[in-house]
Amino acid sequence: MVEHVAPVAVDAMGGDHAPEAIVRGAVDAARRGEAVVLVGAEAVVRAELARHPGTDALPITVRNATEVVDFHDHPGQAMRRKRDNSIRVCFDLVEAGEACGMVSAGNSGAVMAGAIFVLGRPKGVERPAIVSVLPGLSGAPLLLDMGANVDCKPIHLVQFALMGEVYARRVLGVARPTVAILSNGEEESKGTELTRAAAAALRRTALDFRGYCEGRDLLTGDFDVIVTDGFTGNVALKTMEGTARVVGELLKRQLRSSVLSALGGLLARRSLEGMKRRMDWREVGGAPLLGVNGVGFISHGRSDALAIANAVRRVRQAATTHFVDEIAAAVAPAEALLAAPQEP
């Protein structure tokens, strides 16, 4: 029933807990039957694999990569100078069709640079984007860009919307995704020159474009695709993370503040754990890249085995939809939309 796909390439060297947690996550995925190819210093990777019993029988292969990109490396330079780095080798495998997609918890700028360098962009794509898949009250709202593009022009936001719509429809299975631009108010008069120009263009598309949404709408699930520049997107994502953490911390303090509450807290712990899991970025399994010729996911630098195992699943799911084939056609009208006469 499952379509045969090439294994998922996993960067064994990237992330705060590499290679140990990465290898463990890949092993967990393989135990579920998902083929992986671990990319990194072969001796190190094999030593990690040896710590897990029975991996010989699992669909795991190892591909040697002699160099590692660390968090201090300049992304572009790292791709050019460390030609045999594990991120780049992952993309080489994707490019060659030996992997259906890749995931790395390493330097996210380098992952994006590697994707552009090795895979390239579909025709017409101005800027690839990093997509955050949010834990919505309903559905999984996409927020892009998440930091690859700090200074954006209208055409970038328009293309983010067009690419995000393809992902929501093809990969997440939303029949007709709603699309919005993140702004400082719902009225058309709000926003910046950037958002107003992008909104005018998106109103001319066949997308289910709902105009502006606000920060409070990010997690409701009312909007399936939310576009913004990488600076604002990064601030919004980290604000969500921070707020969820602070609310959890305040709850803990409150629960400790009285005996009655402490008892209640004991009983409610299971609920709190459930909620935490619901808000947990590790469950989401990483942020897909959009606008490159292949499937790449950036996983959180703090990724543990669970995060990596989930990411492997998401990469595989995304790859089987072949959504990349639709991206070039989707972005093609962007320039003409912006060139059309502006509304009065």
Next chain:
Amino acid sequence: MVEHVAPVAVDAMGGDHAPEAIVRGAVDAARRGEAVVLVGAEAVVRAELARHPGTDALPITVRNATEVVDFHDHPGQAMRRKRDNSIRVCFDLVEAGEACGMVSAGNSGAVMAGAIFVLGRPKGVERPAIVSVLPGLSGAPLLLDMGANVDCKPIHLVQFALMGEVYARRVLGVARPTVAILSNGEEESKGTELTRAAAAALRRTALDFRGYCEGRDLLTGDFDVIVTDGFTGNVALKTMEGTARVVGELLKRQLRSSVLSALGGLLARRSLEGMKRRMDWREVGGAPLLGVNGVGFISHGRSDALAIANAVRRVRQAATTHFVDEIAAAVAPAEALLAAPQEP
């Protein structure tokens, strides 16, 4: 022991629940001994007052204002065309020294416009700002600007920092406030041209400037004053509100999902209520304006009596510190700081 101060002017006509909730909040404040002057259509305000017993003996006066600014009005036009509107009359009272400060839950753009129009700006202030007082894990971090200035230049961010530091020190009593610029990463290389220029200037001040902070730092209390442009500030604030609401909603769902959890939830309810109150914008009592010659607070459009009563207290507290007197001196060096040679 309490310094004698003029009453707080309260815009009785502004907000979703005006005049009823506004008048009730003013009455509650007056019952605590805080003098208020209610500004609005006199007959309407007196009718509302008549619904509360014993208000004759309270320190409440009424000032007639024949016009109302609504949420559809253009802020600047409303101030010029509706010359006897309740927001403007509030500021007239502040200007004349008949009120120590004012609060309105009405059209926030009009409140800012009225402040600039009637009170004016201290010498050297380029752009007044709206400050959000956040419910920090410790302390009350200030985030500015909250939406008055969507397109900012470096000098605006620098002045926001200098003014915010005065407010944190004089009004909130923080001995040596820490100051940061909201950005998409902590490293100096992150941010936009705007944030990098402002950061370079702020490094030359005597402020306890900590460079960039991220969205996840907004509520920790690690930074007392956090500056950003009004677009990003608005997105961040509404993202915090929305995330807190969604986390609460998820918790409720989880608590209902099992009998054991439901029992726990029942016992923990008091804790949850305590936490909700902690995160509640109504407790904060509104957003002060910085960079105008007087004390003005913008209260949430959805303000109820509690929010208004708390805002009256905050206005009064702020007015007694005479922090406004220090603003002009604080912003004076901003231009020279930016003109200094840029670091390599």
